[in-house]
Amino acid sequence: MVHKVLQIHPDDNVLVALTDLNKGEIIQFGNHEITLKSSVSAKHKFTISDLGQDDKVYMYGIIVGKALFPIASGDVITTSNLAHQTAAYTGQRKSFEWNAPDVSKWKNRTFDGYHRPDGQVGTANYWLVVPLVFCENRNIEIMKQAFVEELGFAKPNPYKSFVKQMKQLYLDGDKEGLQQVGVETLELAGEEKLFKNLDGIKFLTHNGGCGGTRQDSEALCALIAGYINNPNVAGATILSLGCQNAQPAILKEKLANINPDFKKPVIILEQQEEGTEPQLLTKAIQSTFLAMTEADQLVREPAPLSQLTIGLECGGSDGFSGISANPSLGQVSDILAGLGGKTILSEFPELCGVEQELINRCTTDENAEKFVKLMRAYSASAEAVGSGFDMNPSPGNIKDGLITDAIKSAGAAKKGGTSPIVDILDYTEIVTKPGLSLLCSPGNDVESTTAMAGSGANIILFTTGLGTPTGNPITPVIKVSSNHKLSKRMSDIIDVDTGGIISGEKTIPEMGDELMEHIIQVASGKIKAKAVLLNQDDFIPWKRGVSL
Template structure:
């Protein structure tokens, strides 16, 4: 018989319903006092008003009223709460490294850069240094993808053609040019934004840092940057940030300024010629074997549900531990979704300095949110709550499991980048696209993205592999889900077995043998974080 409930940690005083539970059902020593939908939680013991709600072994809420054993927890009868945290002298950096014998001799086929990084793709990117240039970069991008065979068309173009001309003309309509003169260029991608002028100096510097992160990204073969000239985000600032990330940067890079070139025609002709020359040089790159230690894996979640913390997230956490044990790098971000587990992560930092940096960033972020009348308790979305993530601490305790159990070897403030192997904590919002954008800016060459409700989020230059927490979602939205971890919930698979499947998908994707569903859909999301309160 399939297991009905799960107690995640021995100290927990709530259990998770793995399937719909009817009122009166006997569950692990308690009786359900009402119908409980799958993914939701009920108490295992009497909890007095203001008493602690414990889940994942940590404080995740306080009771608003006396709660008898077997009671369903809701936004009405409990409220968000999390424990205090600080920097302790003793470091908790011992961990049980996983057995990676099956993976240590494996490799992926990647693009080797002279700075030592290895890409999982070979993209050319086109970006504006300021929003004033969005139209020009869009025009350049449209011209290139159509002329060079990267325009895929879409099924809705065919539908419109049928509506206009009838089925007889449908077969003649084909928006795809299959001839590509640069076969080793994975794609030509556009990164538009609404920043670059009119914001604070910090916003400008952060934008230039993020854009430099993409220009120097291992998955990027070269770039075209268009500047107006008078904006706050100056070319010199971008070049400084590029040099920080890749000293002596030697990939093709075309940077043009409209106020120097004069007319739009002059600007666009120069951009076309320089980009074409750069593409020809970048096309010389070919995939070559690389060890798994060259992987930089971003861990992300979005559209989370009550199963996220017990299927996809811990399975991804096991992958994280394997990547670290193999000498690779892992990025755990979304700081508002680390609320409640700060002490554990602080203790896992390999030095007092890193722990102080991490706790300082968390406290500053929280205080900024509170200063505008919000807080981390505002993080869960309506969908999160509807599917069992009642408080931010419940959501966070499950989300943090994506980072595995290895020591924290770096703490990175936005828009920084990975500079050493191991597990890095990257300060970003919990917002899916802003966080994914930042992880890729930090040089993640693959992103593992868990979801329980479904989200199409992708990225222009890095494959975002979508992992469902439950099989119902995988069946309902197969066009966006790459791998289903629902068998863990059903009891048909262990977390280690799920991690094995994720590892194989990760290697295939990194080698170009598998195209992520978000890439197929051309879900090229890119949103810079304008530093402020974004949860």
């Protein structure tokens, strides 16, 4: 049976439109007969009964806003009649019980991964090249030009021939042809890979390492150390200028702190010591090539699903994200927790309003207190520069039904499922405990995915309702659509469609199982995530301090 509306939680006083509804339409809901005062687009919400000024609006069973003035039954809620509001929270945990899902069907399943000397298992095998300071970005780009095409890792660019055709038509004076020419296909064959067991060589650039606070440079070194330590990385080449704040000694210290058993090869070269650019780059290229020949000897072997560390991300969210895609990720998170795997929920500005629920799920008082401390410090820093969590929803979010940050957060938190929270991590801290961890990161998609890969995620699940191409250089990002329309419209970026939950074709547990199967295929290298196919290598370190 196809439903027109949904009450997400029994305590909610608004309904979600699952399809476009017309003004004057009568909605039967329980004992209520609701006449719509205006048309309601799919994904948006309308009131079940009359609300007075300052009355609270509930969704997902929690406070997500307050009425700015009286709102009649059947009226759509918008930014003009609803303001952000959340419930207060304390660091005191309340009673919590977890009904773990049945994971018997997954216990003996494996994925084919790359086993590292320290016991970690990667879902991919990359060599990493990264600068310690922005001064080396140009040298990184030169190395990239030298390596990628010659080793067969470059993705063919059909738009080059497209421009070539347009150039010739212009020279021929064919104005009509210029209007009609197009790219025939994106499915072009590239060069054959030289290294069969390497998924690629990834070149990262950034604008940090010097000029900001010392804390930012330390955080950058910790982030780079996390990337080198990530199980998807075979080893790394690091370029340093020499005089910057982010020193090689700090990077080495961070590596030793996060992994005392670290055994991967790391090549560090300083330009001010090597001399000329040709001397630096010749040495960097030669040593990197030789190291890659060794990394190519590793082959995929079976590993238990407990070796998966999955980041849980959302971006370009819509009014269906918290109903379909995010709960599907929550189902996966609970399954992984039951199997002894690890999951990461980040984006602290998008946990605004659900703090007490998360605090109750913390396994220790120390974790609860750390979460409260990080949340309040983050909120205060945003307010200090004239902003706040309440300003989080983007224009796209609002247009598609996420009217307040609290509504957005209540749905976003569903990615973390219902399992106990075993650890609270500040930015760049590494995931070590089986189960669900919360990682302090911004709500910015790329800064958050960058952070999760740095904390150890070897797969990232990324839900979207509007569509976003975000990927990561070293960790496959599986894009999960909240609705059918998006999956069809942007099929080149969407891997899995959970729109069947909205249409009533599938349940959340069914979608969780479908996602698990897809994860195993991607983790085994049998399916490539769309972001990987598109070479979507997004990397933005979080700069928490000011520039000096």
